[in-house]
Amino acid sequence: MNRMKGENHMFSEFYNEVLSYGPAAVxxxxxxxxxxxxxxxxxxxxxxxxxxxxxxxxxxxxxxxILSACVYAILRYQYGDNFDxxxxxxxxxxxxxxxxxxxxxxxxxxxxxxxxxxxxNILLMDRILAYKSDHPEFxxxxxxxxxxxxxxxxxxxxxxxxxxSVVL
Numbered sequence: 001m002n003r004m005k006g007e008n009h010m011f012s013e014f015y016n017e018v019l020s021y022g023p024a025a026v027x028x029x030x031x032x033x034x035x036x037x038x039x040x041x042x043x044x045x046x047x048x049x050x051x052x053x054x055x056x057x058x059x060x061x062x063x064x065x066i067l068s069a070c071v072y073a074i075l076r077y078q079y080g081d082n083f084d085x086x087x088x089x090x091x092x093x094x095x096x097x098x099x100x101x102x103x104x105x106x107x108x109x110x111x112x113x114x115x116x117x118x119x120x121n122i123l124l125m126d127r128i129l130a131y132k133s134d135h136p137e138f139x140x141x142x143x144x145x146x147x148x149x150x151x152x153x154x155x156x157x158x159x160x161x162x163x164x165s166v167v168l
Contacts, residue, residue, distance in 0.1 A: 010038070014066050023077035026070040028104030029116040040105045042066055043098035050095075071097050077119050093123045103128070 018025045018035055025031075031039065042064045071093045075083055085093075100122055107114035112135055121127045 011065055011069070014038075014069070019069060019073060023073040023119055026073050027117060027119065027122060028101050029114075031104070036101070036105060036108070039066065039070075039101050043101040046094070046098050047102075067094050067097060071123065074119060074123060078123075092125075096123050096125055096128065099128055103131075 100117055103114055
């Protein structure tokens, strides 16, 4: 019960300090250090719970309410209030957003030359993969963690299938 109360408090705080300022406020580069650190912890928990560096495993969760709220704020900006998002598409967007949070955190620590995402491209995996030519180790790490897999279906379809297994 106390954990849920704490999560509700954090969500209220996040809404008041970030979400209430509009969708641009949830872009990773616009988050202050406090919220980037908190979202990074949520992203770490999400990625650790769904992907593993030593074995490919089945996803257990599709995301935290704060991650979901960020993704939905961006989607409302992109499509207005009349968009219909299937669970597998929501899962896909949450993975991309968590990777974007991680990329911003790494960029602030190492300044690896991140081109900040926009509201138009933040939820596109092609934006993340574009870093392969400059930083192949980042994409290699995604492959090692089974976030990206090579297969006949395509690696992104594998992400969707992995996350869909939780929803179904």
